Amino acid sequence: MKRKIVAVLTALVITAGLMPWANAVSDGVPSSLDAATLNKVEVLNDEDGVPCFQLEVQFPQSFIDLSKRRPADGNTWIDYYWKIDNGSWDYLGGGSTDCLIDESYGRAVPGKTNTYYVSNINPKDEGSDQAIIIKDHTYTIRVQLAYQYRDADSEEDSNGLYKYVYSSFSNELSIGSGSFYKSVSDWAKPELQKAYDMGLIPEILVGADMTKPINREEFCELAVLLYEKVTGKSSEPMSPNPFSDTTNTRILKAYKLGITTGTSASTFSPNELINREQCAAMLFRAIKAMKPNGVFSTAGVKDFPDQNNISDWAVEAAKYMFKVGIIAGDSNGYFMPKAATTEQEASGYGMATREQAIAMSARTYEKVPSMS
Numbered sequence: 001m002k003r004k005i006v007a008v009l010t011a012l013v014i015t016a017g018l019m020p021w022a023n024a025v026s027d028g029v030p031s032s033l034d035a036a037t038l039n040k041v042e043v044l045n046d047e048d049g050v051p052c053f054q055l056e057v058q059f060p061q062s063f064i065d066l067s068k069r070r071p072a073d074g075n076t077w078i079d080y081y082w083k084i085d086n087g088s089w090d091y092l093g094g095g096s097t098d099c100l101i102d103e104s105y106g107r108a109v110p111g112k113t114n115t116y117y118v119s120n121i122n123p124k125d126e127g128s129d130q131a132i133i134i135k136d137h138t139y140t141i142r143v144q145l146a147y148q149y150r151d152a153d154s155e156e157d158s159n160g161l162y163k164y165v166y167s168s169f170s171n172e173l174s175i176g177s178g179s180f181y182k183s184v185s186d187w188a189k190p191e192l193q194k195a196y197d198m199g200l201i202p203e204i205l206v207g208a209d210m211t212k213p214i215n216r217e218e219f220c221e222l223a224v225l226l227y228e229k230v231t232g233k234s235s236e237p238m239s240p241n242p243f244s245d246t247t248n249t250r251i252l253k254a255y256k257l258g259i260t261t262g263t264s265a266s267t268f269s270p271n272e273l274i275n276r277e278q279c280a281a282m283l284f285r286a287i288k289a290m291k292p293n294g295v296f297s298t299a300g301v302k303d304f305p306d307q308n309n310i311s312d313w314a315v316e317a318a319k320y321m322f323k324v325g326i327i328a329g330d331s332n333g334y335f336m337p338k339a340a341t342t343e344q345e346a347s348g349y350g351m352a353t354r355e356q357a358i359a360m361s362a363r364t365y366e367k368v369p370s371m372s
Contacts, residue, residue, distance in 0.1 A: 028071030033145050033167035034060035036078070039115060041141055041173045042197075046119075053175070054119040055141065056109050059101070063145055063167075064114055067101050074149030076101075080121065081169070082141045092121065094146075140174040184210040188355035195362040200226060202250070210355035213348065217246065217270035219279065219357055220254040223286045226361045227257060230290050230368050243268040254282075257289045277314035277337035279352035280327055283360055284317035287368060295372050296320050304335040311337070324371070326363045 040056040057078070067076040079094030099105045100116040109115040121141075145167040180196050188210060195201055202221040214222075228234060237252035246252075246268045254260045255268075259282055263269040274282070288294065298319040304310065310318055318335055321327040329335045339345035 028069065029074065029147065029149050030066065030165060033147060033165055034062050035167045036060065036143050036145050036170045038141065038143065038170050038173045041175050043175065044119065052119060053121040053141065054117055056115055057118055057143060058112065058115040061114060064101060066147060067097060072149035072151065074147055077146040077148055079144045079146060082139055085138050138174055140172050142172045143170045180206045182207055182209045184355055188359060191359040191362055192355060195358045198362060198365055200229060200361050200365060201358060205354060208354060211353055213273040213351040214354045214357045215270065216268065216272050216274060217248055217251060218354065219274050219282060220251045220260055222357055222361050223259050223282060224250040224253045226364060227286055227290055230365060242266065246270045259285045259289060274352050275338040275350045276335065276352050277310055277318060279357055280321045281314045281317040283364060284320055287364060290368055291371055298323060304329060304333060306334045306336065309337055309340045310335060324367055326360050326367065
């Protein structure tokens, strides 16, 4: 599939095939550069409505200082690289950093030191620009800094009289659906993208088949990440570890927060799958941990048609989560808490899938701040 890159920034002067130069340099030109840091990559639309990437690039202070000093009448540069899915790295282009670092261009990211927006990085597949669907692929991006200067004492080579000093590559950031799931139901795609954008998908679930049931370990990871995102606090794990079958820090955090319990005095059973009533109860406890002074009344919530199948300990959680719109029943109002027959158990009836749990987490993230 043919791919190309349009102008990275209109104001950038595009360079081609910069060649590393490793010899010692003089006249105040450094022999090496510190690397940049990519803080964020997101999808925007350019002025023509074409999907594009915007980066937040943080430059080291030494590079900012170098751009002001300009020894040997040189210039600071940035080069862009990406790979698509599991492909090889491609050079996209690059150019002067003047239009980024110069505050008159308005590229500075508010509240972040030495951090600037880089936009108009456009992936182009075969077909029209408007037909591009960025989320059909995983795009991994990195950058490299360079200093270009003219060495009058050197003989002309393939770069003319210009020489280049390079940094190492920055960290890598990925974006696109493939970067966080293997398979997903159509209804869940927008909800999972929202959760991904909010940073609510733990590493243990990245790249997983989201249509499969979620287990106890995965749900604890999801719930603790949600708790820490909402509260802005880093929770502490239970110590000493009461369980003989796990050392997962987030499980121990969930246990200390009261989100989960063990399956016995000494076991947690991390691989045991979770049904819908267990999911509701654990997420309800997570909300209580986030809002310790909250009011969690279920007054006025009607019984579910299948409420006789909901365990007594899960009824309050199921009703509250339904009341606030985090967990919904089916089209007939059934909660479907768990399998009640061997046939239902064999079919996976009542199990909570990964995509359902992540969607609930995203809804909780949005609703908790407004809960009384």
